[in-house]
Amino acid sequence: MDRTHLLSDQDEVHSVPSCPAGSYADPNTEANNGATAPPSDLMPVVPGYERLGPNIIPPSDFGSRQPEAPPRAPERRFDIPAISEELAQEAFTNYVSSKCCYSSKPVKEMVFTDLQSLNTYRYRLETFTETRTTEWDSEPYNGQVVDGVGMAPAAWSIPVPIPSLFQDCKKSIRVPHTSTVKGCHSCLNLGRSACSKCVNSGRTRCGHCSGTGWRSSPERQRCGSCSGSGMIRCHSCGGVGSITCKTCQGHGKLLCFIKLIVTWKNNMHVSVIDKGSGFPVDLLDQITGEKLLTDMAPMVYPVVNFPDRSVNAVSESAVREHQAQFCTTCRILQQRQTIELIPITRVHYIWKEKTHIYFVYGTEHKVFTKDYPAKCCCCSIL
Numbered sequence: 388m389d390r391t392h393l394l395s396d397q398d399e400v401h402s403v404p405s406c407p408a409g410s411y412a413d414p415n416t417e418a419n420n421g422a423t424a425p426p427s428d429l430m431p432v433v434p435g436y437e438r439l440g441p442n443i444i445p446p447s448d449f450g451s452r453q454p455e456a457p458p459r460a461p462e463r464r465f466d467i468p469a470i471s472e473e474l475a476q477e478a479f480t481n482y483v484s485s486k487c488c489y490s491s492k493p494v495k496e497m498v499f500t501d502l503q504s505l506n507t508y509r510y511r512l513e514t515f516t517e518t519r520t521t522e523w524d525s526e527p528y529n530g531q532v533v534d535g536v537g538m539a540p541a542a543w544s545i546p547v548p549i550p551s552l553f554q555d556c557k558k559s560i561r562v563p564h565t566s567t568v569k570g571c572h573s574c575l576n577l578g579r580s581a582c583s584k585c586v587n588s589g590r591t592r593c594g595h596c597s598g599t600g601w602r603s604s605p606e607r608q609r610c611g612s613c614s615g616s617g618m619i620r621c622h623s624c625g626g627v628g629s630i631t632c633k634t635c636q637g638h639g640k641l642l643c644f645i646k647l648i649v650t651w652k653n654n655m656h657v658s659v660i661d662k663g664s665g666f667p668v669d670l671l672d673q674i675t676g677e678k679l680l681t682d683m684a685p686m687v688y689p690v691v692n693f694p695d696r697s698v699n700a701v702s703e704s705a706v707r708e709h710q711a712q713f714c715t716t717c718r719i720l721q722q723r724q725t726i727e728l729i730p731i732t733r734v735h736y737i738w739k740e741k742t743h744i745y746f747v748y749g750t751e752h753k754v755f756t757k758d759y760p761a762k763c764c765c766c767s768i769l
């Protein structure tokens with residue numbers, strides 16, 4: 388089975404959101420050094436963009452898409468047998484030898500009494516969505532083209548290519564025909580703002596004499612650093628008393644525009660159909676199973692004819708839940724559902740006239756046990 392593929396699937400889900408470096412089309416992020424747009428009540432009203440802010444813009448075409456026909460369930464049966472005693476012993480031997488304080492005696496002397504196959508299914512539904520919000524943004528104005536003339540296109544009609552399916556990402560785009568030039572609100576159009584270090588005076592207290600003008604050691608004498616004045620030239624502003632305005636970078640004017648923020652998110656639902664075997668299902672997060680079904684469509688139809696009916700029920704509720712959750716606020720771009728079979732075998736064995744249990748699970752044949760009968764004392768601390 389294609390383990391690499393499965394692992395990379397999981398990576399997709401757990402990885403930190405990332406975008407291809409070149410795809411972030413916001414010229415503002417590099418240039419503005421924290422520039423902010425003037426307060427919104429100073430800004431003009433752009434038709435179609437009367438209400439900006441963090442509220443998500445509902446997609447105009449929601450509800451128009453229909454799910455496709457149900458995917459065909461695999462025909463074969465999945466009653467895979469329990470693993471062989473040799474395999475069970477080999478997995479247990481590897482497990483015990485990886486624990487420094489487990490004696491290998493039980494592994495060598497045990498007698499198998501039962502191996503039970505406990506097939507477990509894992510169902511995953513991924514819903515890849517796009518949301519759009521808008522806000523005012525600005526950059527220092529130094530003669531760029533102002534494209535304020537003309538009709539601004541509606542937020543959802545601006546074409547923004549999807550960087551990658553099923554991967555979280557974010558992009559900012561300038562909405563055409565929304566630019567306008569405004570005086571800088573931070574510096575009142577002056578291009579310079581007061582130096583906070585010296586409060587406009589251009590001079591700060593001398594650090595060598597703490598502002599007294601005198602030094603006491605080795606003997607009392609005038610401070611050489613400030614020539615006895617107690618004050619020195621301000622390092623921050625070079626003695627001018629003001630610094631270049633960070634918002635407008637000294638231009639005194641800002642080019643303001645509406646920024647469209649597009650967010651792609653992969654929303655994930657995972658269900659493990661637990662067989663009540665006593666096996667802790669959270670261990671399965673780390674392991675791979677055998678992929679039985681992969682179904683991808685703009686909108687998937689719940690799985691209806693899988694041999695294990697609890698999988699159908701889980702799929703039905705997950706699909707319904709995701710559609711209710713995302714249909715009105717996001718555009719659902721693509722959905723993908725998968726069913727995996729995860730082999731689990733419960734092994735019963737006798738050692739020194741006592742019965743013990745361990746589990747061998749996953750295609751990797753990992754072992755889980757709660758009661759290994761021969762550990763040295765330090766293991767109880769671990």
Ligand SMILES: [Zn+2]
Binds near residue numbers: 594599610
């Ligand atoms: Zn001094």
Ligand SMILES: [Zn+2]
Binds near residue numbers: 582585626629
């Ligand atoms: Zn200063």
Ligand SMILES: [Zn+2]
Binds near residue numbers: 575576
């Ligand atoms: Zn300014």
